[in-house]
Amino acid sequence: MNTKKEVISVLLVDDEPHFRKGIRTLLNFYTTSSSLGLNVIGEAASVEQAVKLTAEQHPTLILLDLELPPDDGIMALQRLGELSYNGKVLILSAHQQDEWIFRAMQAGACGYVFKDQLATQLCEAITTVINNQVYLPPDVATAFFRLFHYYTGHSLNSSHSSIHLTEREQEVLNWLVQGASNEQIAGNLYITVATVKAHLTAIFDKLSVTSRTQAIVKALKLGLVCP
Structure with missing residues (x-):
C-alpha cells in the first residue's frame, strides 16, 4: 500500500x-x-x-x-x-x-x-x-559545544552517575567526540570496524540517542567526556 x-x-x-x-x-x-x-x-x-x-x-x-x-x-x-x-x-x-x-x-x-x-x-x-x-556534523559538534559553554559560562561536568559505560565504550566515545570515523576509531584502538559499530550501538542505547551527533551532544552535556 x-x-x-x-x-x-x-x-x-x-x-x-x-x-x-x-x-x-x-x-x-x-x-x-x-x-x-x-x-x-x-x-x-x-x-x-x-x-x-x-x-x-x-x-x-x-x-x-x-x-x-x-x-x-x-x-x-x-x-x-x-x-x-x-x-x-x-x-x-x-x-x-x-x-x-x-x-x-x-x-x-x-x-x-x-x-x-x-x-x-x-x-x-x-x-x-x-x-x-x-x-551538526559530528566532526564539528564538539567544537560548537565548547564555544557554547565558554560563552554561557556553563559547566560541562554535570552528574552522570546513571550512565555506566564499559572501559572500551568510553574509549570509543572519546574518539567519537574528536570526530573520528569508525575506521579511524578501529585503527586507534586496534579493533575491527564491526566491533566499533557494536560498541557504538551499545553507547547509543545507554545514552538514549540515535545518531553520532546526538551522542556527542549528550556526552558533552553529561560530562562523560571533555571537549
Whole structure:
C-alpha cells in the first residue's frame, strides 16, 4: 500500500543561481528516492528577498547561505526572528570556522551543513531538523559545544552517575567526540570496524540517542567526556 508523503515546503536562499539549481536537483532526488516530500516554493538571492518570501509563503524549511548581500545570513536569521517565523532554518555554508557555526546556531538556525559535504549530509540534516532535532556534523559538534559553554559560562561536568559505560565504550566515545570515523576509531584502538559499530550501538542505547551527533551532544552535556 502506498503511503502519501508529507510535503515539506522549502525556500532556497543563496546568491548563486548555479548553486540553487544544484540544490533543487538534490531535493528532487530525495523526493523520488526517499520518504521526504520536498517542494521548492521560492528562491531568494538576498536578505530582503528571503524575508519578503518568508512572510508571503511561510515555508516549512529554509535552506540558507551565510554569504548574502548586502549583509549576511546572520542578519537574515535575525530578521526572520523578528517575523516570528516558526519554521526550520538549515544553514548551508562554506564557512567551517567554529565561530560562524556558533553565531548561526545562536541566531536561531536548527542545523548547519558544510557546502562541500552536501551530497552526503543534506538528506540526513533535513530529516533531522524537520523532526525537531538539531543537526551538526559530528566532526564539528564538539567544537560548537565548547564555544557554547565558554560563552554561557556553563559547566560541562554535570552528574552522570546513571550512565555506566564499559572501559572500551568510553574509549570509543572519546574518539567519537574528536570526530573520528569508525575506521579511524578501529585503527586507534586496534579493533575491527564491526566491533566499533557494536560498541557504538551499545553507547547509543545507554545514552538514549540515535545518531553520532546526538551522542556527542549528550556526552558533552553529561560530562562523560571533555571537549
